[in-house]
Amino acid sequence: MAYSEAAYAYANDELEKRKQAAALRTIEMQEKIRSTVPGFTSAERERLSLGMLRMRAKLSGDEAEAARLAEGLEELRQRIDSMLSRYGFTRADLEDKHFCDRCSDTGVLPDGSTCECKENLMAKYDREQINSVSPLAMCTFGSFSLNKYSDTDSKEYGVSPRDNMRSILRCCREYADSFPAHRNLLLMGSAGLGKTHLALSIADQLIKKNVDVVYCSCSSIFDKVREEMSDFSHHSDTLERLKNCSLLILDDLGSEYTSNQVRSHLYDVLNSRLSSSLSTIITTNYIEKRQIDTVYGEKISSRLFGNFEYLPFFGDDIRLMD
Numbered sequence: 001m002a003y004s005e006a007a008y009a010y011a012n013d014e015l016e017k018r019k020q021a022a023a024l025r026t027i028e029m030q031e032k033i034r035s036t037v038p039g040f041t042s043a044e045r046e047r048l049s050l051g052m053l054r055m056r057a058k059l060s061g062d063e064a065e066a067a068r069l070a071e072g073l074e075e076l077r078q079r080i081d082s083m084l085s086r087y088g089f090t091r092a093d094l095e096d097k098h099f100c101d102r103c104s105d106t107g108v109l110p111d112g113s114t115c116e117c118k119e120n121l122m123a124k125y126d127r128e129q130i131n132s133v134s135p136l137a138m139c140t141f142g143s144f145s146l147n148k149y150s151d152t153d154s155k156e157y158g159v160s161p162r163d164n165m166r167s168i169l170r171c172c173r174e175y176a177d178s179f180p181a182h183r184n185l186l187l188m189g190s191a192g193l194g195k196t197h198l199a200l201s202i203a204d205q206l207i208k209k210n211v212d213v214v215y216c217s218c219s220s221i222f223d224k225v226r227e228e229m230s231d232f233s234h235h236s237d238t239l240e241r242l243k244n245c246s247l248l249i250l251d252d253l254g255s256e257y258t259s260n261q262v263r264s265h266l267y268d269v270l271n272s273r274l275s276s277s278l279s280t281i282i283t284t285n286y287i288e289k290r291q292i293d294t295v296y297g298e299k300i301s302s303r304l305f306g307n308f309e310y311l312p313f314f315g316d317d318i319r320l321m322d
């Protein structure tokens with residue numbers, strides 16, 4: 001996965017802090033043990049000097065002496081262990097307790113690859129950068145009220161807005177519970193019917209489970225991509241994150257200034273995510289497929305309607321009912 005340079009710097013900084021915190025905890029623990037366990041300090045000193053003697057014996061080729069000292073060291077080690085356990089400590093208390101045992105907070109695994117803990121830090125940083133573009137007042141399923149929707153059957157749809165919303169709410173909850181069953185949702189309907197609220201509720205639940213969610217509003221995110229691409233590199237960290245985060249929520253498709261460049265970025269993002277089996281949720285105020293055909297063209301429209309579950313929102317604007 002590609003991350004921004006700032007994300008690398010942030011992750012390295014955090015790992016350094018974790019290492020220092022672990023070292024500090026160890027020093028504090030060692031001091032506590034020294035002051036609690038009688039005889040520990042002198043036994044440790046003895047262990048160090050025996051260790052030195054043994055090393056010297058080995059270097060000078062005196063194998064018999066080295067073996068004798070090794071035996072003495074082992075006895076001493078056992079004596080220290082029982083001293084510690086008498087006071088409720090173990091040998092492990094003397095060693096650094098890392099945040100991540102797999103990489104000892106270095107961010108690098110023994111085979112040279114990047115540890116998941118560092119990946120998580122970088123993803124978190126980039127996610128926060130992108131999420132900061134959008135006014136992200138977190139909505140939850142708990143704060144979603146069906147009572148605001150009319151329970152009178154709609155002539156056009158044959159069900160009431162409330163019953164429709166009940167089944168959409170169930171679908172969104174299932175989506176969050178079953179993630180990452182690779183599914184894409186297209187939330188369509190006029191403004192003020194709760195699309196963003198439900199998309200954010202899914203985000204809220206999954207972010208709590210540590211899923212790498214990127215939520216962004218179409219009206220600002222493509223501007224950010226364009227700004228990043230306007231320098232010489234023609235590279236956009238944001239575009240990369242849109243392509244590779246675990247769940248992408250593109251809010252309010254159609255609110256952006258739709259240029260050919262935006263269409264091409266959108267197609268690129270959708271295509272890349274579909275081929276990597278990454279889940280996407282899109283909300284839009286468009287209510288008909290043909291509107292999307294007209295604005296985004298057949299290529300994008302067929303990606304959306306061929307690969308997304310379509311959830312139609314209808315009813316009266318609930319924002320006016322408070």
Ligand SMILES: [Zn+2]
Nearest residue numbers: 100103115117
């Ligand atoms: Zn790690």
